[in-house]
Amino acid sequence: MDFERDGITRRSAMYYGASSLALVCSFDFDKRARAARGKTSAALRSAASGPFEPFQRDVPIPAVARPVRSSKKLEEYVMDMQPGMAEILPGYETPILGYNGSFPGPTVRARRGREVQILQRNRTNRSLNVHLHGGVTMPQYDGHPHDAIPAGEERLYKYPNVAHSSTLWYHDHAxxxxxxxxxxxxxxxYLLDDPDDNHLDLPQGDFDVPLMITDRSFNKDGSFRYRLDLDRGFRGDTILVNGAVAPRMKVERRLYRLRFLNASNARAYNLVLGNDRDMIQIGSDGGLLPAPVKRKIIPMEPAERVDVIVDFRQFGVGSKVILHNQGGEPSTSAVMRFDVVRGTAEEARIPKLMREDDELPEPNAERSWPLTFQGLAGGASVWQIGGGGFSEMRIDCRPRQGSTELWTWRNLSNRTHPMHIHGYHFKIVSMNGKTPHPADQGWKDTVAVYPNETVVVMPYFDYFPGRYVFHCHAAEHGDMSMMGQMEVVA
Ligand SMILES: [Cu+2]
Structure with a gap:
């Protein structure tokens, strides 16, 4: 369909609200999509020539947000959270909610030491807020679940960018x-860079690529299909990277920095490149690792980030290298494909050492958090931390600013819980009694606690005091109501 030809631009269509959605949906689809109507998304996927066939589209790269004002100390942005249309399946327009009406939303490129302010305008009909995941922000800008922007209103979020460089992301936390x-x-x-990293000569520009992995299912009309599953969380039958079905990406024979984000509700991935080729992990949630770590398989729970360098010089021109999700169902095993072409001169290198280990104060408190699935009177169930569901009225702990503590997540359930702490980072002390994998020894903000296992972490309550939440990032678990509240006191 062609909005321009019909005298209505894509962008203006977004502003017309619900009635325009009906108008858009009434447009005719192209022949292939029309032929596919009436099938389920799984059936579409299994049809070899159907629109769900992987590697049919080039990977889209989300637009970089442009500040409305910019100085040495501050960059100011304005963003609209609003309905939009995304072309995810060939020939279909999928209604979405997005930052500036796009999915994924615009990438913010921030620099350490320069503040970012984003005026977020809620142009939807529901209360929303914005959480900068992994960000070090004052609590009033953190997107606390009970601190919402009502429909039609706006809020200024301030991000001081005081922490190390890292791959962050922002999402709603209503x-x-x-x-x-x-x-x-x-x-x-939200990519936070640090000029102090320049000497590392990491791949930059077109060779530094953010890749957001999500899973979705679709209705016959191309709209997202959601089914609530409180136990496992949502599982889609289709993998998207940057909002395109298992896309392909042309890569030169040279080094690339790939920044993976698992932005799925609840699906975990085990990323494997080609025939078990090495990926060189250089970063995790909290930024660069002390030194690169070679990995053949990279597990990613919801909300985790993994930065890798892939050396495409090991492949010949014309190679097609598939990144797959080991252990996925047939329709969720292909993630994307890299098509190798001739390279230009290499400017980047793989550094030997990247970041010095930080000196931390000795832990001055120990806390234990059992993670459980709890039946309620009346037949309903909820997920709980420490025997309770989320309550805005309850503070679960009061760590001291500037201190570290030992937190033990004890998973007494048969589902994995990716546990996330707002406002601060932690080191993983042990995973089920074992020393964490070298790639998990950097700063983290989200950690997988597998069924019936125990993970000990050491959060460092540096930076700002105040009230923040910590929760399971399987979104369905966090909503119902696997979330606690801490007040970090000065
Ligand atoms: Cu959970």
Missing amino acids: HGETAQTLFAGLAAF
């Missing part, structure tokens, strides 16, 4: 509704 809003498309990258 109380009890994050599974829906994340699924609808409110997710985007």
